[in-house]
Amino acid sequence: MRHGVMTVAKPDAAKRPGRKRRGTGDANWAGYLFISPWLLGFFLLTLWPIAQSFYLSFTEYSLLDQPKWIGTDNFAKIFGNDPLFAKSLGVTFMFVLVSVPLKLLFSLLVAMALNQSLRGMDIYRTAIYFPSLIGGSIAVAALWRNMFGLDGYVNQVLAWFGIQGVGWISNPDTALGTLILLNTWQFGSTMVIFLAGLKQIPQELYESAAVDGARPLRKFLHITLPMLSPVMFFNLVLGIIGSFQMFTSAFIITKGGPINSTYMYALFLYEKAFKHYQMGYASALAWILLVIVAALTAINFFVSRYWVFYESDGGKVK
């Protein structure tokens, strides 16, 4: 799963008052029959693997022989004696911290530009949305690697202005920044979600603000931002979760280097599991990631009460 949905999860969203027929045997049976593909997938590919990975995190396991129980040794080693853990976590936090706000800001600006009703807007929308849609593909990663090389296009353009560029990818100071830029460029789905949110803001709000003489900035601060905050929150939560899993570009473009400056956590985990075949160790890393992401998401939900505005609450910030 790479991109998320458009609205904040509401636990009781499925419940619909009024139609109470639940409990009758037939309807139960049909309902479970219809959701059975998902249920099967949930148990087989989600729940069981989570439990299994929890167990494996306390073992040493190379796929070849049986998992060997070693208690909390994996965790002790990760926290006590693995410089790569600290390094990759630091790199990943840095990545998340810069790329998530950057991407949110950029996609919001693009969405607002595309929300104008101009003739031929469909074409602009396609032209802007499409490049970012393929941004995750390996073809683009290859192109990116070419563009930002020492003799790449970026430096050729800079040379026209008399600027001597660096090897953006081979330089440890700029490599992570280059990946952040690539990630920001994949703004398509975030932008579409913003765009859908913008379209839902009632036009009357802007009209009455205009009557009151509000300037564009004021309209943005007092109408657009609050009305958009649930969508913003949603993009923020899924953006953070997605960024913690960034893999392809680090794997293809930099392979974690130079000097581990782009050694993302997902890459670390991948190498532990599928290069060194330390499945137990990798599972422990996965569970640490889960705890970090869950904690951040919980904090996000908690803090959201102070800035996310739900119209249905009668206009007060919940």
Added chain:
Amino acid sequence: MVGGRLAQKTEELRLPTLWPATPMWENYSEGWRFSGEYTFARFFGNTLLMEAGNVIGGVLTAALVAYGFGRLNFKLRGLWFSIMLLTMMLPGQVTVVPQYILFNHFGFVDSYVPLVLPHFLGGGAFFIFLLVQFIRGIPRDLDEAAKIDGASVYGIFLRIIFPLLKPALVTVAIFTFIWSWDDFFAQVLYISSIDKFTVGLALRMFIDQFEIQWGQLLAMSLLSIVPSVVIFLLAQKHFVEGIATTGLKG
């Protein structure tokens, strides 16, 4: 960018300049031939085969599950629905090792089963949610009318809901296609023999060579995005509008 794909071979000793001195279409033919034994025709065929499975599986099962959640009443429906939404927030890395072990146990590693099977199991929470939102927008009067005519819940799904879901299903199909085309992590994890390579994996072999053939690599990279471009252009209306109208309600 176009320049890179036509760049003269001698220029490839360095990186290609912005505009090639002499265009060289051989980059396409030589890149396409790849290793000699397997050409890009094979890799495109492999990828499209996998995509066919993914799209069919995703569209069919996501529609089934969404109908269950969106229209039928059953015990614990709210609970299962919340769990489904929660799974979207689960980092994939947590399940990847045990999933690999599971597929390895059944001998499915180095086959397309690990790539395709998940799409036949609901197609992903995101798509189910998208379709549930869409189904909620379909007037219930239609169901009631069909019921009076004697249709069962299965009949209503087949004759009313599924046909009406078409615009949303197009969105699901396109997203599934493009995302699985780009889902490099799963491909690199599960496919190892070259005769089963996808386009993405073949491109990576170009990159991992000692001396990168930039001209051929970029030529094939350009070709590799053609299917996504075609799919996108064919249905671009559905793509942006479809998600805007289905996604954000309720």
